[in-house]
Amino acid sequence: DAGVIQSPRHEVTEMGQEVTLRCKPISGHNSLFWYRQTMMRGLELLIYFNNNVPIDDSGMPEDRFSAKMPNASFSTLKIQPSEPRDSAVYFCASTTTGRPEAFFGQGTRLTVV
């Protein structure tokens, strides 16, 4: 398996633009997590899905952030409109019930200017 795949690896956008980050979890995994990493706050959970259903979105900072998981093999995290304070590395991770190891993607480095 290729592991958790995220795209793009890097994104630079202007303030106010819409940004969409993508994640393909490991095939067969039923839980998917979106994390954000900043220098100030470290790694934070934004939202996680179980069997494609959002279970906990309490970490989503505000209404500008939304996440979807239309099927078991794809998820998106959207920021609209983006702001400079959204600049961070966004990680996607997947796990499966009974196997608590977490597998992380390589991350998307987002810069909003």
Added chain:
Amino acid sequence: KNEVEQSPQNLTAQEGEFITINCSYSVGISALHWLQQHPGGGIVSLFMLSSGKKKHGRLIATINIQEKHSSLHITASHPRDSAVYICAVREQGAQKLVFGQGTRLTINP
């Protein structure tokens, strides 16, 4: 107070030294993870522990459930061990991970 506290935040050592990184947590957990993040940014899962001790090469991880404490040890450290090491816990009954702030380790040749 954070649910997961790591110490030290930064650690610089000479090649060959024995390294210890500590993690304390305040909640009941079902598992604790040690993760490694290299300067390139990718995160690798090193260990997942629920009790006792695990060893992989020069890395050893221990956990004391009663004391809510875990340690990551590196023997015969090498410059390629330079990375950020992150402790993360899975709370009982939950799927999500709660992370420590990380320990930045630098091993000088």
